[in-house]
Amino acid sequence: MTPLPSPSAxxxxxxRRQRISSAPPSHVRTTRARAPVLIIEDDADDAKLLMxxxxxxxxxxxxxxxxxxxxxxxxxxSTHSCELIVLDLNxxxxxxxxxxxxxxxxxxVVPVIVxxxxxxxxxxxxxxxxxxxxxxxxxxxxxxxxxSCVVYVIERNRAREEERRVARxxxxxxDALVVxxxxxxxxxxxxxxxxxxxxxxxxxxxxCLLFSASEGVPTEITATRSDGKRIGEMRVVELExxxxxxxxxxxxxxxxxxxxxxxxLLSDRLASLGTLAASVAHEINNxxxxxxxxxxxxxxxxxxxxxxxxxxxxxxTLRIREIVRDLRxxxxxxxxxxxxxxxxxxxxxxxxxxxxEVRHRARLVTEYGPANxxxxxxxxxxxxxxxxxxxxxxxxxxxxxxxxxxxVITEKAxxxxxxxxVEDSGVxxxxxxxxxxxxxxxxxxxAATGTGLGLAISRRIVETMGGEISFQSEPGRGTRxxxxxxxxxxxxxxxxxxxxxxxxxSARRRGRVLVVDDDPLIRNSIKWILDRDHDITCVGSAxxxxxxxxxxxxxxxxxxxxLMPTMTGMDxxxxxxxxxxxxxxxxxxxxxxAFTEEARQFLLTTSNDHVEKPLDLETLRRTIxxxxxxxxxAASSSPTTEAFQRHDASADDPNPRSASERxxxxxxxxxxxxxxxxx
Amino acid sequence: MARVELQLYxxxxxxxxxxxxxxxxxxxxxxxxxxxxxxxxxxxKHPPSLVSESFLATPMLVRRLPLPVHRVIGxxxxxxxxxxxxxxxxxxxxxx
Numbered sequence: 001m002t003p004l005p006s007p008s009a010x011x012x013x014x015x016r017r018q019r020i021s022s023a024p025p026s027h028v029r030t031t032r033a034r035a036p037v038l039i040i041e042d043d044a045d046d047a048k049l050l051m052x053x054x055x056x057x058x059x060x061x062x063x064x065x066x067x068x069x070x071x072x073x074x075x076x077x078s079t080h081s082c083e084l085i086v087l088d089l090n091x092x093x094x095x096x097x098x099x100x101x102x103x104x105x106x107x108x109v110v111p112v113i114v115x116x117x118x119x120x121x122x123x124x125x126x127x128x129x130x131x132x133x134x135x136x137x138x139x140x141x142x143x144x145x146x147x148s149c150v151v152y153v154i155e156r157n158r159a160r161e162e163e164r165r166v167a168r169x170x171x172x173x174x175d176a177l178v179v180x181x182x183x184x185x186x187x188x189x190x191x192x193x194x195x196x197x198x199x200x201x202x203x204x205x206x207x208c209l210l211f212s213a214s215e216g217v218p219t220e221i222t223a224t225r226s227d228g229k230r231i232g233e234m235r236v237v238e239l240e241x242x243x244x245x246x247x248x249x250x251x252x253x254x255x256x257x258x259x260x261x262x263x264x265l266l267s268d269r270l271a272s273l274g275t276l277a278a279s280v281a282h283e284i285n286n287x288x289x290x291x292x293x294x295x296x297x298x299x300x301x302x303x304x305x306x307x308x309x310x311x312x313x314x315x316x317t318l319r320i321r322e323i324v325r326d327l328r329x330x331x332x333x334x335x336x337x338x339x340x341x342x343x344x345x346x347x348x349x350x351x352x353x354x355x356x357e358v359r360h361r362a363r364l365v366t367e368y369g370p371a372n373x374x375x376x377x378x379x380x381x382x383x384x385x386x387x388x389x390x391x392x393x394x395x396x397x398x399x400x401x402x403x404x405x406x407x408v409i410t411e412k413a414x415x416x417x418x419x420x421x422v423e424d425s426g427v428x429x430x431x432x433x434x435x436x437x438x439x440x441x442x443x444x445x446x447a448a449t450g451t452g453l454g455l456a457i458s459r460r461i462v463e464t465m466g467g468e469i470s471f472q473s474e475p476g477r478g479t480r481x482x483x484x485x486x487x488x489x490x491x492x493x494x495x496x497x498x499x500x501x502x503x504x505x506s507a508r509r510r511g512r513v514l515v516v517d518d519d520p521l522i523r524n525s526i527k528w529i530l531d532r533d534h535d536i537t538c539v540g541s542a543x544x545x546x547x548x549x550x551x552x553x554x555x556x557x558x559x560x561x562x563l564m565p566t567m568t569g570m571d572x573x574x575x576x577x578x579x580x581x582x583x584x585x586x587x588x589x590x591x592x593x594a595f596t597e598e599a600r601q602f603l604l605t606t607s608n609d610h611v612e613k614p615l616d617l618e619t620l621r622r623t624i625x626x627x628x629x630x631x632x633x634a635a636s637s638s639p640t641t642e643a644f645q646r647h648d649a650s651a652d653d654p655n656p657r658s659a660s661e662r663x664x665x666x667x668x669x670x671x672x673x674x675x676x677x678x679x
Numbered sequence: 680m681a682r683v684e685l686q687l688y689x690x691x692x693x694x695x696x697x698x699x700x701x702x703x704x705x706x707x708x709x710x711x712x713x714x715x716x717x718x719x720x721x722x723x724k725h726p727p728s729l730v731s732e733s734f735l736a737t738p739m740l741v742r743r744l745p746l747p748v749h750r751v752i753g754x755x756x757x758x759x760x761x762x763x764x765x766x767x768x769x770x771x772x773x774x775x
Binding site: 182183184197207208209210211212213214215217219220221222223224229232234236247249 | 690694722735736738747748749750751753754755756757758760761763
């Protein structure tokens with residue numbers, strides 16, 4: 001038995017409080033706690049009689065609180081609740097039904113039974129019209145009527161409360177609920193259903209509506225609202241509603257979930273593409289290095305037509321190298337860190353990747369402004385521009401490339417941000433499609449061509465970098481997408497160049513070079529290139545190289561592959577650093593583009609030089625010469641490794657681009673010449 | 680029998696659209712003796728302003744005629760609900 005919370009503030013009231021205990025007979029099931037009842041009655045005898053009568057009720061047990069005035073009742077109700085109020089209409093501080101008004105105002109859902117010494121039909125009618133559940137004459141209290149009346153009022157109110165509770169649950173249910181009968185009449189609609197369908201309750205119940213799905217199995221539906229599409233997972237079950245066979249459709253809004261799933265799927269796809277790109281780059285670069293080196297050597301030995309053919313072959317090989325290098329944009333592990341990116345180089349790479357989509361549809365022109373360094377994530381920004389370029393190409397029908405144009409324009413905005421426009425002369429975007437452009441899953445392309453996620457993801461990417469993406473389009477004339485990006489100070493560029501500075505004098509003597517690479521083709525090529533000027537020792541593993549160094553062999557340069565089986569170049573370097581620290585600065589690393597995250601970090605932090613495969617003949621020669629010369633300088637003055645520091649791309653870029661330079665990209669040309677030469 | 684005009688609204692060419700179209704074809708084969716042509720409308724291909732439907736959830740079969748307009752939302756896998764909703768053939772007794 002739970003005692004009522006005591007109104008400790010009012011001792012007088014507490015003194016009057018009486019608990020009437022009447023345990024129900026064992027065969028009566030009480031599912032609820034005892035019912036608290038407030039009796040407001042100034043006549044002590046009448047109050048006692050009421051309490052005795054309540055005590056005789058067998059089906060409900062009451063906790064009775066008795067007060068004598070309306071003021072006391074109000075005070076008690078401000079801190080307590082009860083299931084029933086019994087109100088005498090003749091109280092010292094109120095007359096007639098005013099008391100009822102006050103109680104109803106204070107506790108609208110608690111039922112009130114009024115009792116009066118002078119009850120007639122008029123009083124009874126006005127009492128019930130003011131919300132009293134029952135009106136009983138005092139002389140009737142002393143009979144069965146009162147007891148059954150009390151039980152009825154309490155049971156009815158409990159049922160009503162139960163219904164309110166269920167209704168609140170249905171209304172608050174985050175899933176949309178609609179009940180229709182078998183002829184399509186809408187019987188019930190909850191709040192969320194009006195939200196999901198974007199229709200008012202009235203509009204929904206006016207519809208002749210049915211739902212058809214396999215019972216209990218979720219099926220996907222899409223609601224088109226004025227503010228966009230919502231995807232719902234609908235389940236339909238049969239239920240009885242007001243005695244009729246009906247159907248309940250429960251619809252869960254899964255729009256955000258689907259959008260996330262779609263983005264995950266896409267980034268999964270990009271991740272696998274990245275892995276593939278990395279391994280392809282690695283596999284291609286080694287044989288490519290051999291081709292390049294041999295072609296370059298042959299170029300020095302031949303003349304005439306054969307020389308032209310070889311020059312074309314070299315150009316084609318360099319182009320393969322560029323393509324493989326571009327693929328690396330996608331092989332970086334997924335990171336959201338912002339770096340300083342050389343925008344024009346990135347755009348050039350993306351343009352090369354997209355050229356296959358573009359070349360049959362339009363000429364591609366770049367107009368680059370002077371500002372070039374942006375704060376962005378290289379992989380993700382490439383994804384955005386690739387997407388915009390492919391979209392631009394697809395907006396132009398194939399076959400009329402000469403008369404169509406895609407322009408990629410960069411400029412510096414007045415607010416200091418860097419703006420990239422991707423402009424096409426395609427079909428344009430119809431006005432009513434324009435406002436849905438960035439909506440996830442909205443696509444005008446067929447299922448095979450588009451997921452409808454490209455622009456949604458692009459916008460998300462640009463916005464996470466603190467940028468903006470927008471577009472202007474005129475149907476029939478073309479579309480211009482504009483990406484605004486934060487500019488970065490040009491002090492440091494993350495994209496590093498490994499080109500050696502010019503005018504490094506040849507080494508004054510033959511250097512001793514240790515070449516460590518697991519690929520015999522590479523070892524042979526390097527030997528070919530460097531044999532003329534230096535003494536070359538080639539080994540196939542880091543372990544053998546370590547043995548040589550430990551046995552006291554002295555080298556000027558240790559040219560080591562970065563990624564080798566069993567012991568990587570990084571581990572090799574660490575071993576040497578530990579055992580022979582004076583040799584560690586002699587390392588020059590070779591990379592084939594397959595950057596593991598570890599390798600990437602290593603190259604970013606190490607002070608040693610590195611060269612990229614396929615090896616460029618001149619670069620390799622210069623790098624080795626520079627190191628041999630530096631060794632001599634170090635021997636004659638204080639030792640320093642300064643000369644080995646990498647150089648900033650802006651300082652030694654062999655092709656500095658003038659402001660607003662305009663270039664045409666004609667990627668097909670090189671191959672055409674090559675093919676002709678071969679024939 | 681009065682003229683029946685039906686439209687099937689779908690969004691794109693994804694699985695839900697294909698399932699609804701296939702289920703409708705099955706209902707036509709199994710349950711409808713009269714030929715019942717349906718106009719399939721892909722709301723992704725028609726800009727919203729061109730779609731006359733004021734109440735849009737897809738997939739949705741709409742019986743435009745005879746009036747009143749009836750709508751059946753879902754993949755149409757429950758054929759009975761579809762037929763009842765359209766007031767066609769094997770409709771429940773006392774239906775419209």
